[in-house]
Amino acid sequence: MAEIPKVQTVALVREIGGPVEFPTDYPVPTPGNNEVLAKILYTGVCLSDLHTKDAVAAGPDGIPITRFKLPHIGGHEGVGRIVGLGPGCGSDLSLGTLVGIRFASRVCRRCEYCLAGTEQYCLKGTNHLHHEDGSFQEYIALDADYLTILPDDVDPKVMAPVLCAGITAYKGVLGANIRAGHWLAVIGAGGGLGHMAVQYAKVLGAQVIGIDAPDKRDFVLGLGATEFVDFVNTDPVQRVREITGLGAHSAVVTAGSTKAFSHACEMLRTGGTLSCVGMPPGTAKFETPICAIVIKALKIVGSVVGSMSELMEAVELTRRGLVRPQIQVRPFKDLPHVYEEMEKGTLKGRIVLEVSSS
Ligand SMILES: [Zn+2]
Numbered sequence: 001m002a003e004i005p006k007v008q009t010v011a012l013v014r015e016i017g018g019p020v021e022f023p024t025d026y027p028v029p030t031p032g033n034n035e036v037l038a039k040i041l042y043t044g045v046c047l048s049d050l051h052t053k054d055a056v057a058a059g060p061d062g063i064p065i066t067r068f069k070l071p072h073i074g075g076h077e078g079v080g081r082i083v084g085l086g087p088g089c090g091s092d093l094s095l096g097t098l099v100g101i102r103f104a105s106r107v108c109r110r111c112e113y114c115l116a117g118t119e120q121y122c123l124k125g126t127n128h129l130h131h132e133d134g135s136f137q138e139y140i141a142l143d144a145d146y147l148t149i150l151p152d153d154v155d156p157k158v159m160a161p162v163l164c165a166g167i168t169a170y171k172g173v174l175g176a177n178i179r180a181g182h183w184l185a186v187i188g189a190g191g192g193l194g195h196m197a198v199q200y201a202k203v204l205g206a207q208v209i210g211i212d213a214p215d216k217r218d219f220v221l222g223l224g225a226t227e228f229v230d231f232v233n234t235d236p237v238q239r240v241r242e243i244t245g246l247g248a249h250s251a252v253v254t255a256g257s258t259k260a261f262s263h264a265c266e267m268l269r270t271g272g273t274l275s276c277v278g279m280p281p282g283t284a285k286f287e288t289p290i291c292a293i294v295i296k297a298l299k300i301v302g303s304v305v306g307s308m309s310e311l312m313e314a315v316e317l318t319r320r321g322l323v324r325p326q327i328q329v330r331p332f333k334d335l336p337h338v339y340e341e342m343e344k345g346t347l348k349g350r351i352v353l354e355v356s357s358s
């Protein structure tokens with residue numbers, strides 16, 4: 001294995017709201033006790049990277065995110081290989097192993113949420129978006145005890161989006177509580193999360209109605225959606241009612257617009273479930289009247305990424321070719337342009353940056 005350099009190229013944001021710079025002299029981390037050093041091959045770009053660097057993201061109840069690390073290095077859906085083992089790493093870890101870089105970086109394993117297998121909500125948890133440098137760098141130190149070990153027989157660039165978009169969409173579809181044959185509406189079906197949600201819902205037996213702008217029609221139907229609804233030129237609520245009769249059994253909102261959430265509630269039949277995974281920037285509020293939620297007996301659930309065990313289920317679905325992330329690979333330094341395209345909302349599927357070629 002090649003020698004590990006002392007410095008590396010990273011995508012750095014010095015101040016919140018500042019530009020992305022690519023310094024070439026950022027230190028390569030030294031793996032500490034029970035840490036591995038991984039060389040990053042590919043990383044996906046998530047909308048929350050864009051929102052976080054511009055500080056339009058907020059924590060629960062609109063509370064600003066605390067312990068935010070500056071300068072900031074984003075990226076939380078990376079795939080790399082172990083190139084170094086810190087002191088105390090178990091003998092089950094070896095150089096060359098394919099690993100994932102996810103949103104969560106460390107968990108305590110002792111709090112109520114960790115013990116319940118929902119460690120993504122760990123009370124002492126840290127993540128690669130706010131607290132630690134993420135996958136927009138060539139080398140990263142990772143906690144060996146909370147390491148995402150990937151199967152060896154996968155294409156790292158295709159697996160990268162599963163690490164955030166995939167698990168988030170998968171958990172959103174699980175939360176929608178569907179059964180085979182149910183109508184499930186995916187709002188934002190052509191986007192990074194949405195195009196994965198369409199496929200997970202298909203695998204679980206749902207009839208999917210993909211909702212997005214008209215230029216995404218062929219893309220969404222190509223993913224296996226039963227119907228496509230163009231929300232620009234038609235009334236999406238009326239169309240979903242026409243297709244389903246009573247309304248959809250469930251809706252997964254992967255879009256980041258407030259209106260999408262109220263539309264979703266209107267599309268649901270009585271007793272339906274709304275699963276929220278998209279996040280409008282800032283402190284956007286629900287616009288649905290409470291009486292509508294009561295009278296229609298709606299269930300509204302939210303989720304953030306998913307647990308390690310749910311991630312491994314999502315990884316397996318892609319390894320077996322049942323869910324195929326649709327990716328466009330770009331050079332690492334294209335990140336600022338990718339952010340511009342994300343703001344326009346015109347991207348189909350997921351952008352994956354090539355950080356290093358081997
Ligand atoms: Zn993400």
Ligand SMILES: [Zn+2]
Binds near residue numbers: 107109115
């Ligand atoms: Zn915990």
